[in-house]
Amino acid sequence: IHVRFSAYRTAMKSRRLQKALCLDLLELSIAQSVFDQHKLVHNGQLLEIPSIINCLCTIYRELQQVHPDLVNVPLCVDLCLNWLLKVYDSDRSGKVQVLSMKIGLFSLSKGPLKDKYKYLFAEVAGAAGICNQRQLALLLHNSIQIPHQLGEAAAFGGSNMEPSVRSCFQYVGRDDVIEVQQFVDWMHLEPQSVVWLSVLHRVAAAETAKHQAKCNICKECPLVGFRYRSLKHFNYNVCQTCFFSGRISKDYHLSYPMVEYCTPTTSGEDVRDFTKVLKNKFRSKKYFTKHPRLGYLPIFLRSPDFYRPLILV
Structure with missing residues (x-):
């Protein structure tokens, strides 16, 4: 990969x-x-x-x-x-x-x-x-x-x-x-x-994790390893291969928030993510560009290829 x-x-x-x-x-x-x-x-x-x-x-x-x-x-x-x-x-x-x-x-x-x-x-x-x-x-x-x-x-x-x-x-x-x-x-x-x-x-x-979801980019199903779920679009998932390589689809922008799962999701996590998607549906691409969600604490100028913006669980 x-x-x-x-x-x-x-x-x-x-x-x-x-x-x-x-x-x-x-x-x-x-x-x-x-x-x-x-x-x-x-x-x-x-x-x-x-x-x-x-x-x-x-x-x-x-x-x-x-x-x-x-x-x-x-x-x-x-x-x-x-x-x-x-x-x-x-x-x-x-x-x-x-x-x-x-x-x-x-x-x-x-x-x-x-x-x-x-x-x-x-x-x-x-x-x-x-x-x-x-x-x-x-x-x-x-x-x-x-x-x-x-x-x-x-x-x-x-x-x-x-x-x-x-x-x-x-x-x-x-x-x-x-x-x-x-x-x-x-x-x-x-x-x-x-x-x-x-x-x-x-x-x-994440090595042995299996998620009952389909990658919206390469169509792999089920997802093995990491699962990345959109918090902007309903039922939008990305497999770890597509995520690691930085692949995106035409209707998805890199600034949009995603949540990373290294184990299968629980029903509580599904409900929480659904609620967040509802809020984000009315926010523009410009909003997410101005308000990036980072899963790490930056300490100096970083390359955009250092770490993809996401929310960790």
């Missing part, structure tokens, strides 16, 4: 990587337990390759016990080691910082998105459970290395973390420190620099 929007393209690349490394099987709590077991508590410490291998062996042996048919320990350790070195050892020193390794593995591990945000925050927060601007920048810098290795960093602000940090502290309304719940609330607004992480979770959730 040609994926026009970089946020989705990066998430789909990350999903393939996650599954290839079997990190989609790794619970956050298990990862944390292994780090504690190996006494990896000093995040500034540099780990040499033998130490990284020891830690990864413990992780994948744990996974093999639960998923013996899916996890080949030597292969997974080799793949994950090489990935960590490519992402976090640009100088080819043969060393990776503990913090970088934790953020890399936590980012691609399994678990609720809210829990993942809390784990990531805890790795840079001080003993009091609060985070200053420098610590947040450190977290975001390590996170952006994943799309950077996938050739997608430019769409997420590159190596400049200052706009993201400023966005977070402006949202909180202070400039000294933030608490974990404030960070989680900001992340749920999908800041552009880390939106790939939340989209990754939706991509994973």
